Amino acid sequence: MEDKAKEKDKGITARKAEDFSEWYPQVLTRSGFIDYGEVSGTIVLRPSSYFAWQEIKKAVDAKFKKDGIEDAYFPLFIPDRLLMKEKEHMEGFNPEVAWVTEAGGAKFPERLAVRPTSETIMYVSFAKWIRSWRDLPLRYNQWNNVVRWEFKHPTPFIRTREFLWNEGHSVFATKEEAEKERDVILGIYERLLKDYLALPGIIGMKSDNEKFAGALSSFSIEHVMPDGFALQGPDFHLDGQNFAKAFDIKFLNKDGATEYAWQNTFAITTRELGVMVAMHGDDKGLVLPPRVAYVQIVIVPILKTDASAAVIEFAGKVEQRLSDKYRVRLDSREEYTPGFKFNEWEMKGVPLRIEVGPRDMAKGVVVCARRDTGAKEEVKLEDLETAVARLLDEVHESLYSKAKKFLDDSVHAVRDYPEFKKTLDEKKGIMHAPWCGDTKCELDIKAETGAKITNIPFDQGRLEGNCVRCGKQAKYMANFARSY
Amino acid sequence: MEDKAKEKDKGITARKAEDFSEWYPQVLTRSGFIDYGEVSGTIVLRPSSYFAWQEIKKAVDAKFKKDGIEDAYFPLFIPDRLLMKEKEHMEGFNPEVAWVTEAGGAKFPERLAVRPTSETIMYVSFAKWIRSWRDLPLRYNQWNNVVRWEFKHPTPFIRTREFLWNEGHSVFATKEEAEKERDVILGIYERLLKDYLALPGIIGMKSDNEKFAGALSSFSIEHVMPDGFALQGPDFHLDGQNFAKAFDIKFLNKDGATEYAWQNTFAITTRELGVMVAMHGDDKGLVLPPRVAYVQIVIVPILKTDASAAVIEFAGKVEQRLSDKYRVRLDSREEYTPGFKFNEWEMKGVPLRIEVGPRDMAKGVVVCARRDTGAKEEVKLEDLETAVARLLDEVHESLYSKAKKFLDDSVHAVRDYPEFKKTLDEKKGIMHAPWCGDTKCELDIKAETGAKITNIPFDQGRLEGNCVRCGKQAKYMANFARSY
Numbered sequence: 001m002e003d004k005a006k007e008k009d010k011g012i013t014a015r016k017a018e019d020f021s022e023w024y025p026q027v028l029t030r031s032g033f034i035d036y037g038e039v040s041g042t043i044v045l046r047p048s049s050y051f052a053w054q055e056i057k058k059a060v061d062a063k064f065k066k067d068g069i070e071d072a073y074f075p076l077f078i079p080d081r082l083l084m085k086e087k088e089h090m091e092g093f094n095p096e097v098a099w100v101t102e103a104g105g106a107k108f109p110e111r112l113a114v115r116p117t118s119e120t121i122m123y124v125s126f127a128k129w130i131r132s133w134r135d136l137p138l139r140y141n142q143w144n145n146v147v148r149w150e151f152k153h154p155t156p157f158i159r160t161r162e163f164l165w166n167e168g169h170s171v172f173a174t175k176e177e178a179e180k181e182r183d184v185i186l187g188i189y190e191r192l193l194k195d196y197l198a199l200p201g202i203i204g205m206k207s208d209n210e211k212f213a214g215a216l217s218s219f220s221i222e223h224v225m226p227d228g229f230a231l232q233g234p235d236f237h238l239d240g241q242n243f244a245k246a247f248d249i250k251f252l253n254k255d256g257a258t259e260y261a262w263q264n265t266f267a268i269t270t271r272e273l274g275v276m277v278a279m280h281g282d283d284k285g286l287v288l289p290p291r292v293a294y295v296q297i298v299i300v301p302i303l304k305t306d307a308s309a310a311v312i313e314f315a316g317k318v319e320q321r322l323s324d325k326y327r328v329r330l331d332s333r334e335e336y337t338p339g340f341k342f343n344e345w346e347m348k349g350v351p352l353r354i355e356v357g358p359r360d361m362a363k364g365v366v367v368c369a370r371r372d373t374g375a376k377e378e379v380k381l382e383d384l385e386t387a388v389a390r391l392l393d394e395v396h397e398s399l400y401s402k403a404k405k406f407l408d409d410s411v412h413a414v415r416d417y418p419e420f421k422k423t424l425d426e427k428k429g430i431m432h433a434p435w436c437g438d439t440k441c442e443l444d445i446k447a448e449t450g451a452k453i454t455n456i457p458f459d460q461g462r463l464e465g466n467c468v469r470c471g472k473q474a475k476y477m478a479n480f481a482r483s484y
Numbered sequence: 485m486e487d488k489a490k491e492k493d494k495g496i497t498a499r500k501a502e503d504f505s506e507w508y509p510q511v512l513t514r515s516g517f518i519d520y521g522e523v524s525g526t527i528v529l530r531p532s533s534y535f536a537w538q539e540i541k542k543a544v545d546a547k548f549k550k551d552g553i554e555d556a557y558f559p560l561f562i563p564d565r566l567l568m569k570e571k572e573h574m575e576g577f578n579p580e581v582a583w584v585t586e587a588g589g590a591k592f593p594e595r596l597a598v599r600p601t602s603e604t605i606m607y608v609s610f611a612k613w614i615r616s617w618r619d620l621p622l623r624y625n626q627w628n629n630v631v632r633w634e635f636k637h638p639t640p641f642i643r644t645r646e647f648l649w650n651e652g653h654s655v656f657a658t659k660e661e662a663e664k665e666r667d668v669i670l671g672i673y674e675r676l677l678k679d680y681l682a683l684p685g686i687i688g689m690k691s692d693n694e695k696f697a698g699a700l701s702s703f704s705i706e707h708v709m710p711d712g713f714a715l716q717g718p719d720f721h722l723d724g725q726n727f728a729k730a731f732d733i734k735f736l737n738k739d740g741a742t743e744y745a746w747q748n749t750f751a752i753t754t755r756e757l758g759v760m761v762a763m764h765g766d767d768k769g770l771v772l773p774p775r776v777a778y779v780q781i782v783i784v785p786i787l788k789t790d791a792s793a794a795v796i797e798f799a800g801k802v803e804q805r806l807s808d809k810y811r812v813r814l815d816s817r818e819e820y821t822p823g824f825k826f827n828e829w830e831m832k833g834v835p836l837r838i839e840v841g842p843r844d845m846a847k848g849v850v851v852c853a854r855r856d857t858g859a860k861e862e863v864k865l866e867d868l869e870t871a872v873a874r875l876l877d878e879v880h881e882s883l884y885s886k887a888k889k890f891l892d893d894s895v896h897a898v899r900d901y902p903e904f905k906k907t908l909d910e911k912k913g914i915m916h917a918p919w920c921g922d923t924k925c926e927l928d929i930k931a932e933t934g935a936k937i938t939n940i941p942f943d944q945g946r947l948e949g950n951c952v953r954c955g956k957q958a959k960y961m962a963n964f965a966r967s968y
Contacts, residue, residue, distance in 0.1 A: 035609055038566060039596060042559035044609055047624070050555050071534050075526035076598075076629055076646050082522060095588045100598060103582040103633030112523060114560075114584060114598070125519055125528055134817075140531070145560055145629070149587035162560050333618075 041154035041161035052292040077112040086246040092213020123247035157274025165269035178262035189234035198399035204455030216240035228428025230481035234268040286349025302357030434474030436467035525638035525645035536776040561596040570730040576697020607731035641758025649753035662746035673718035682883035688939030700724035712912025714965035718752040770833025786841030918958030920951035
């Protein structure tokens with residue numbers, strides 16, 4: 001018991017700016033946001049992190065449904081033969097598939113994949129269901145768990161062997177309709193990141209070399225983490241007719257002719273929780289954006305005098321006024337000092353603290369302290385609701401602005417290869433550079449610098465100069481970075 | 485294409501009363517509620533069934549949260565050694581565990597169970613987190629997928645190898661607190677079944693022989709299916725200190741002494757969707773209770789004359805008036821007759837149909853048809869909202885009453901063994917009989933008649949007579965039935 005107590009009571013000892021890779025797991029586990037699972041590479045989402053994920057899910061799902069996407073649930077297991085049906089897809093996923101080979105003492109005649117993604121299991125059904133243009137579009141989504149047995153060093157949320165996500169799978173009659181879906185979905189993800197997680201990202205197209213296994217072209221929202229390494233966020237794939245041909249998804253068009261359907265896939269995952277923690281957290285612990293914070297406001301009564309009972313009652317009234325609209329916790333534990341409580345709730349990332357003491361009570365005010373800046377503000381009781389609403393919005397906006405500035409500052413326009421390499425080594429982040437579009441140059445750059453193309457941003461700015469690697473005419477301004 | 489078309493267009497050909505076991509899968513698949521998965525014993529939840537599950541989840545979850553239960557998510561995989569930690573539990577589940585043994589071409593040194601339930605993976609974490617009475621109660625719940633590789637004949641929802649559920653896991657400082665949770669949770673489940681699925685059930689305690697592997701005592705809500713076989717619904721288990729001892733879940737009490745904690749577990753599963761379909765469906769197809777129906781109201785314009793455009797416009801207005809409050813579909817497809825549409829939406833179980841024809845339009849009325857009884861009613865336009873609200877409530881109440889009457893009629897009070905056996909053979913359902921409480925009698929009855937104890941109902945009525953099997957003093961009135 002003693003050892004456990006000591007371990008749990010530890011605050012954050014690592015400094016984010018100096019040792020991000022030690023700070024990140026400390027802030028996640030010591031704040032009670034997550035814990036490690038018993039199987040290497042897995043994590044436990046405790047109430048605070050699972051709540052944030054549920055809020056992401058609710059917000060994205062509402063927008064999906066409004067756009068006509070329907071929820072479904074397909075089985076966890078995929079027979080070996082199905083996973084092998086689309087060659088590129090299979091080659092992309094096979095190395096990280098976990099296999100169920102036995103149950104109740106009996107070996108299976110055919111091993112079953114634990115879904116790394118559900119194209120193959122869903123598309124056999126789609127082929128059965130879709131017969132005519134009337135059955136299209138068919139736009140299904142599922143929120144589920146998937147398993148990818150990565151052998152690289154696992155990092156909570158960023159690279160875990162099981163994660164939660166949405167996987168959207170749409171089928172359209174025409175290429176044009178399929179392509180139109182792209183901006184709708186990427187727009188939904190972008191708004192979610194901005195409005196809920198206070199996170200910016202760079203939207204663009206993946207290079208051929210980095211695209212999804214089986215897609216015609218892939219699109220992504222890319223992050224830069226505090227350590228200057230890039231990380232891929234939500235993505236969207238135009239699968240064209242690749243899967244339709246492999247799985248025989250055909251329909252009779254209005255003229256009575258048979259055609260293959262056009263498909264898309266798209267996803268956002270629990271990885272975003274990792275980005276959120278990494279971007280906003282500080283040396284005191286988590287800093288949670290208010291809209292996904294499990295506790296948005298903590299009320300701490302300052303019990304210095306004999307007036308304790310009156311202060312607690314007063315604090316209770318403050319709680320009551322706010323608890324209809326906000327997730328509020330009144331911390332009236334008597335065995336801890338206010339200072340101890342401040343530290344604890346700061347570590348847990350609660351965006352707003354309200355301090356309520358006997359002097360405040362007498363003056364008819366409370367003190368509001370922002371988690372992100374530490375700024376304190378005296379608020380008159382009659383202004384409580386408006387002040388709280390404003391402060392929570394300010395915390396959100398300020399987290400977003402700070403993250404946006406960091407991202408902007410992390411993108412470096414470079415013109416030639418020496419500048420590319422120098423900037424990458426000295427400043428890290430993203431090298432925004434002219435590229436000829438040739439996979440050979442992309443791979444050479446990766447081999448020589450460790451930087452791969454995160455994406456080719458939609459916002460191309462001005463295409464200037466020649467390919468940083470080969471010097472030929474540049475086709476795109478591409479973003480290169482060392483990545484997770 | 486031809487074959488698929490024919491298959492899909494098939495209506496329900498089996499009669500529920502005559503061939504329930506053929507009718508049940510027909511109604512599920514041909515209505516588009518589910519489809520079979522590629523792995524034997526798995527199913528695909530299509531939007532209509534997944535929606536109903538989401539509604540169950542939302543309703544139950546809101547009540548859990550109000551009672552202080554928190555959501556979390558623990559990993560899918562459980563190391564072999566953990567699953568083996570609590571002996572009874574392991575023996576109960578081991579025969580139906582599916583094992584992951586390899587990934588990416590490499591065999592694992594220790595195989596991993598795909599969770600059949602999460603006690604073992606959760607309780608290692610609980611042991612780490614719980615230190616003092618201040619950490620209790622800890623009441624976690626997760627909504628997830630679990631796998632039980634049953635080798636019996638699979639039946640959609642009723643016995644599937646993967647299913648969705650909630651698993652609640654509570655930890656208390658005292659036995660009394662743990663026991664108090666029982667009626668809260670069973671009450672939540674009972675209300676859910678009644679208010680959302682229009683399903684009754686019999687609440688009671690499981691016999692020692694039938695209780696959960698690892699529990700001190702188990703409780704359940706039991707159903708009787710239309711074929712007279714019993715089926716266990718949601719359950720609740722008082723686990724006492726069994727798991728606490730196996731997993732070392734201890735806490736310092738207020739006096740500074742170390743104690744083992746008291747634990748409960750509870751669950752409701754997608755099985756209830758099967759019971760719902762089985763109880764309410766008829767020879768035309770599904771009959772969905774309004775509160776969980778994916779489409780609650782379908783509007784079918786009757787396009788007999790030149791007034792088509794006007795009728796469709798009129799139908800659109802009816803749709804608009806209802807679509808804020810209800811899930812409404814306007815079926816304006818011109819290539820199908822009203823009769824075809826009636827059949828299709830009846831098969832899909834839509835609780836209320838609104839017919840809108842030129843004559844109705846002229847009269848300022850619409851015709852409402854209930855799915856459950858087929859009863860039609862002319863409704864004045866000005867009464868539309870109130871009539872629809874009333875009719876949907878009536879459908880719900882009427883489905884519940886019918887199901888309740890069926891359940892009541894399925895319980896047969898029997899006094900002696902000849903009557904027990906005769907009634908079981910002739911009337912099926914539940915034999916409500918005096919029992920001595922001895923497992924030997926229970927097992928003898930099971931061996932001789934095929935009936936096991938579903939539960940010992942809380943509503944004991946009058947304890948009369950002696951044990952039907954041994955003739956000794958009866959301890960309980962127990963419910964015996966042949967079961968799924």
